Amino acid sequence: MPDLPFSPADLLRLDREHVWHPYGPMPGRTEPLLVESASGVRLRLARPAFGRTELIDGMSSWWSAIHGYNHPVLNEAAREQLGRMSHVMFGGLTHEPGVRLAAKLVEITPEPLRHVFLCDSGSVSVEVAVKMCLQHWRSVGRPAKQRLLTWRGGYHGDTWQPMSVCDPEGGMHELWQGLLPRQLFVPEPPVAYEETYAQLLRDTIARHADELAAVIVEPVVQGAGGMRFHAPEYLRVLREACDAHDVLLVFDEIATGFGRTGTLFAAGQASVSPDVMCLGKALTGGYLTMAATLCTAGVAEGISRGEVPVLAHGPTFMANPLAAAVACASIDVLLSQDWQAEVKRLEAGLREGLAPAGELPGVREVRVLGGIGVVQLDHEVSMAAATEAAVREGVWVRPFRDLVYVMPPYVTGDEDLERVARGVCAAARAG
Numbered sequence: 137m138p139d140l141p142f143s144p145a146d147l148l149r150l151d152r153e154h155v156w157h158p159y160g161p162m163p164g165r166t167e168p169l170l171v172e173s174a175s176g177v178r179l180r181l182a183r184p185a186f187g188r189t190e191l192i193d194g195m196s197s198w199w200s201a202i203h204g205y206n207h208p209v210l211n212e213a214a215r216e217q218l219g220r221m222s223h224v225m226f227g228g229l230t231h232e233p234g235v236r237l238a239a240k241l242v243e244i245t246p247e248p249l250r251h252v253f254l255c256d257s258g259s260v261s262v263e264v265a266v267k268m269c270l271q272h273w274r275s276v277g278r279p280a281k282q283r284l285l286t287w288r289g290g291y292h293g294d295t296w297q298p299m300s301v302c303d304p305e306g307g308m309h310e311l312w313q314g315l316l317p318r319q320l321f322v323p324e325p326p327v328a329y330e331e332t333y334a335q336l337l338r339d340t341i342a343r344h345a346d347e348l349a350a351v352i353v354e355p356v357v358q359g360a361g362g363m364r365f366h367a368p369e370y371l372r373v374l375r376e377a378c379d380a381h382d383v384l385l386v387f388d389e390i391a392t393g394f395g396r397t398g399t400l401f402a403a404g405q406a407s408v409s410p411d412v413m414c415l416g417k418a419l420t421g422g423y424l425t426m427a428a429t430l431c432t433a434g435v436a437e438g439i440s441r442g443e444v445p446v447l448a449h450g451p452t453f454m455a456n457p458l459a460a461a462v463a464c465a466s467i468d469v470l471l472s473q474d475w476q477a478e479v480k481r482l483e484a485g486l487r488e489g490l491a492p493a494g495e496l497p498g499v500r501e502v503r504v505l506g507g508i509g510v511v512q513l514d515h516e517v518s519m520a521a522a523t524e525a526a527v528r529e530g531v532w533v534r535p536f537r538d539l540v541y542v543m544p545p546y547v548t549g550d551e552d553l554e555r556v557a558r559g560v561c562a563a564a565r566a567g
C-alpha cells in the first residue's frame with residue numbers, strides 16, 4: 137500500500153472493509169465519525185457531520201477521559217516516560233512508574249487492600265480477580281468453592297469469566313449457553329433499600345456458601361448493564377454475609393472508580409471494603425489501556441499456601457511503564473483539585489439540564505448520580521436518529537438499548553455542560 141496520506145474518504149472505506157468496531161458487524165453497516173484530534177472536552181472531526189466539526193464529548197470516551205483530552209500534565213508525563221522507556225517486561229524486572237502506581241493505589245483505596253496486579257484492560261482485571269478468588273479457596277483446601285454470585289443487570293467485561301457474570305439477558309448468555317461457567321444470579325438490586333431484598337442476598341449466600349468462591353458486583357452504579365443505581369446499604373449486607381459464610385467479596389469499580397459517583401470509590405458510599413477490587417477505565421485518565429486488581433493480604437496469603445503458591449498470570453504488557461506513568465499523573469491531577477466540588481457541579485448541572493427530558497413522551501425516567509446522567513426511554517433507542525440529533529447540538533453521545541446517558545469529563549465547563557444536557561434531551565426526543 138502506498139505511503140500517501142489517506143483522505144477521510146479512503147480511511148472510512150478501509151475502516152469499513154477491514155476494521156472491527158465494538159459490538160459491530162463485519163463489514164460495518166453504519167459509518168463512524170472520523171476524529172482528527174481532541175482537546176479539552178472537544179472532539180475535532182476530520183469532516184463535518186450534520187454541520188458540526190467539533191463535538192463536546194459527553195461520554196469521556198466510555199468513563200475514562202475524566203480530565204479531558206490533550207491534558208498538558210498528562211502529556212508531559214507521557215513524554216517524560218517515553219524518553220526513558222515506553223515498556224520493559226515485568227518478569228524479573230521492575231520500574232519506578234509501576235511501583236509508584238501500585239503504592240498510590242494502595243494508599244487511596246480502602247485500607248485492607250494491599251497488593252496490586254497491574255494488567256492491560258478491565259476485562260483482564262476481572263479475569264485476574266476471579267482467578268485470585270478461585271485459587272485462594274483451592275489453596276486453602278476448599279476446592280469446591282468455585283462459583284460466583286452476582287445480581288442481574290451487571291456488566292463486567294467481554295472475556296470469558298466476566299461474560300459469565302454479565303446480565304444473562306444481555307444476549308451473550310444465550311449465545312454461549314453451555315459454554316460459559318454457570319454462575320448464580322439474584323434479581324437486580326432495587327433502587328432503595330428493601331429488607332426483603334437484603335434478606336434474599338443473605339439467604340442466597342448462606343445456602344450456597346459451600347460452592348461460592350466470591351460475590352462480584354459493581355458497587356452503587358451498574359454501568360453498561362443498564363445504568364441503574366442502588367442503595368449503598370446493600371454493599372454492607374454483602375460484606376456481612378460474605379464474612380459470615382467464608383465468601384470473598386469483589387467490587388468491580390472499573391466504571392465507578394476515581395470519583396465518578398461523588399466518592400473516590402463507590403465502596404466509600406457504604407464505608408465497605410472488598411477483598412478484591414478491580415480498577416480501570418479512568419485509571420490512566422483515558423490515555424492508555426491499563427487496569428488493576430487489588431487484593432487483601434488475606435487473599436494473597438491463601439494463594440501462597442497452595443501447592444502452586446504463585447498467582448499464575450503474567451500479561452506481556454503487565455505494568456506498562458508508559459501507562460503507569462500517565463496513571464500516576466492522572467491520579468495526582470485528580471487529587472490536587474477539589475474534584476468533589478467538580479463532580480457535585482456536574483451533578484447539579486445534569487439534574488437541571490436533563491429535567492426537561494422527563495416531560496418528553498417516550499421517556500420513562502431521568503436519573504442523575506455524581507457525574508452520571510441517564511435518560512431511560514420506554515422503547516429501544518434508534519441509535520442513528522439519537523446520535524444525529526445530539527451531533528446537531530454539537531454533542532457526542534453513544535446511546536444503547538433504551539438509554540441515552542452521559543458521564544462528561546470533570547473539566548466540562550458550565551456552558552458546555554448545558555449543551556451536553558441539551559444534546560441528551562435532543563437525542564431522547566429523536567430516539
Ligand SMILES: *Cc1c(COP(=O)(O)O)cnc(C)c1O
Pocket residue numbers: 257258259260262291292293294354359360388389390391416417
Ligand atoms: C468497562 C468495564 C469493564 C471492562 O473493561 P474493559 O477495559 O473494556 O475490558 C468491566 N467492568 C466494568 C464495570 C466496566 O464498566
